[in-house]
Amino acid sequence: MRILVVLLVATSVAAVDLDWWKTALVYQIYPRSFMDSNNDGIGDLNGITSKLPYLHATGVDAIWLSPINVSPMYDFGYDITDYRDIAPEYGTMADFDNLMKRAKQLGIRVLLDFVPNHTSNESDWFNRSIRREAGYVDYYVWSDGLKDENGDRIPPSNWVSTFRKSAWEWNSAREQYYLHQFVIGQPDLNYRSARLQQEMKDVLSFWLDKGVSGFRVDAVNRLYEANPDNYGGRYPDEPLSGNPDTNADDYDHYNHIYTSDLDETYDVVYDWRDLLDKYIHTHGEYKMMMTEAYADVHSMIRYYGTDTRNGSIPFNFSFLGEITKSSTAWDIKTAIDKWMTHMPTGKTANWVNGNHDNSRMATRDGVERVDAMNLLALILPGVAITYQGEEIGMTDGELSWEETVDPQACNTDDPINYVKKSRDPCRTPFHWDSSDHAGFTRGRSTWLPVAANYKDVNVHNQLIAKKSHYKFYKDVGRARRRNAVKYGDLDTRALSEDVLVVTRLLPGEPGIVAIINLSDQVRHVDLSTLRLLPTNLIVIASGVDCSLEKGAGQLKQNVHMTAHCALLLQTREKCC
Ligand code: GLC
Numbered sequence: 387m388r389i390l391v392v393l394l395v396a397t398s399v400a401a402v403d404l405d406w407w408k409t410a411l412v413y414q415i416y417p418r419s420f421m422d423s424n425n426d427g428i429g430d431l432n433g434i435t436s437k438l439p440y441l442h443a444t445g446v447d448a449i450w451l452s453p454i455n456v457s458p459m460y461d462f463g464y465d466i467t468d469y470r471d472i473a474p475e476y477g478t479m480a481d482f483d484n485l486m487k488r489a490k491q492l493g494i495r496v497l498l499d500f501v502p503n504h505t506s507n508e509s510d511w512f513n514r515s516i517r518r519e520a521g522y523v524d525y526y527v528w529s530d531g532l533k534d535e536n537g538d539r540i541p542p543s544n545w546v547s548t549f550r551k552s553a554w555e556w557n558s559a560r561e562q563y564y565l566h567q568f569v570i571g572q573p574d575l576n577y578r579s580a581r582l583q584q585e586m587k588d589v590l591s592f593w594l595d596k597g598v599s600g601f602r603v604d605a606v607n608r609l610y611e612a613n614p615d616n617y618g619g620r621y622p623d624e625p626l627s628g629n630p631d632t633n634a635d636d637y638d639h640y641n642h643i644y645t646s647d648l649d650e651t652y653d654v655v656y657d658w659r660d661l662l663d664k665y666i667h668t669h670g671e672y673k674m675m676m677t678e679a680y681a682d683v684h685s686m687i688r689y690y691g692t693d694t695r696n697g698s699i700p701f702n703f704s705f706l707g708e709i710t711k712s713s714t715a716w717d718i719k720t721a722i723d724k725w726m727t728h729m730p731t732g733k734t735a736n737w738v739n740g741n742h743d744n745s746r747m748a749t750r751d752g753v754e755r756v757d758a759m760n761l762l763a764l765i766l767p768g769v770a771i772t773y774q775g776e777e778i779g780m781t782d783g784e785l786s787w788e789e790t791v792d793p794q795a796c797n798t799d800d801p802i803n804y805v806k807k808s809r810d811p812c813r814t815p816f817h818w819d820s821s822d823h824a825g826f827t828r829g830r831s832t833w834l835p836v837a838a839n840y841k842d843v844n845v846h847n848q849l850i851a852k853k854s855h856y857k858f859y860k861d862v863g864r865a866r867r868r869n870a871v872k873y874g875d876l877d878t879r880a881l882s883e884d885v886l887v888v889t890r891l892l893p894g895e896p897g898i899v900a901i902i903n904l905s906d907q908v909r910h911v912d913l914s915t916l917r918l919l920p921t922n923l924i925v926i927a928s929g930v931d932c933s934l935e936k937g938a939g940q941l942k943q944n945v946h947m948t949a950h951c952a953l954l955l956q957t958r959e960k961c962c
Pocket of ligand 1: 501
């Protein structure tokens, strides 16, 4: 009997894959726009559940859901009223439990968006704080403000919101200003309150106990602002950035030295990591944490942790921010090298091509580079993050000023230039097929208009086409499961301005080679300089612009690359 027990324990421990997250393919779902199950024109949880088989077939390891909690939706869910309940337009807790159950059956992990910097101004905590109820008085960042030379009340500092205009809003009930780094309806929480810190940990525990596999942490570098105690009791003004394209209401008009990337932020993240790490022992699962901070690489890298503390995976926005239609192979190599060289040894890299806040990859980098950018994200070491629709090359939708709902665009008050700021174009409904509303809803209308090209660019078309972005993405996703891609060494070379080669080699395993031709001309690629690479290669994934098809054998001296071709090859012999 004792032997049997020991064996059972040994088997269950062996079956647990604590490293699942290190090479996860994470798929970001923007719930409002993924799939509508109840015909109200807004995506919902049951819609997502109905599409889990699609995500499973696509090869996704984990889904990250943008916020699904109760919210007045001033910032479409990033303004949370109740962290422990589901927004009624997205469904119920029973729907969420069902989603979790189905996802588990399919081996898909679920990550939630954790929004720690601010709540909605409709939240119970905020109302209690307004009323100065015991325990809640300092849950938010409050200030009396200043007096100008006429004795009139003015905000405590020149800080502006990310979405423009003063970041301070007067609350007449409490007779103080509160800080909001985003919309007026998103009051900033105060992490100098120990009680608030515990409250947020309890929120994490609530969802971890429900079985989620981790979190994407929103706007993490905004958790702290300069402490007035260190500045003579005042909130210090931020210096001007000197950016000539801005005015005093614009976020980019200032250098945000007092409102972002403050040192105290990192300890909070490490504390959350400790909390998540406890689940390794209690639930036998490593819980993932990815943090969002648009910051310089040095500030970002600190999220990974220290010699003594574990941290998170900071999103790597270098593809998203630095690569464009005109980037050369050298530029892309530089972006890859930047992360790989700054990242501390032994940590996990990650590659982000898009999200719900930025112009879509196909629009930013060009439709002809969709396969190339998907290939890179999926074949480089570490975590790959795909924003919904990138696997089929969805482009930005077009919206008139009247149709615009994103607060970042609305706050420009500019019916001409709002487009530059608008995040609506990357949030338009997902394209499932060529039917009305792209198969997103059977209702009469959609919360944002469907992009005009949905009859061309949709999942159904790409499933029946001989070649498509989707089929290529899936083939690359399959190759991603090979040991050479999971554990192999990385070699990145720009053979010229146009040709980028990424090699993943692991002794005893076939090597994996990605070749990208960025130009609109044929290129004959000679891989002889890759000395360790075996000579005979076979094509395992062929982008829509390639003439070489899957199964084609190639010698490494002369690989035929048609214009804009993104190709994945495997060596016939084991490496090296
Ligand atoms: C993050 C989110 C964005 C949101 C903001 C405020 O940047 O990705 O959508 O508006 O935080 O929560």
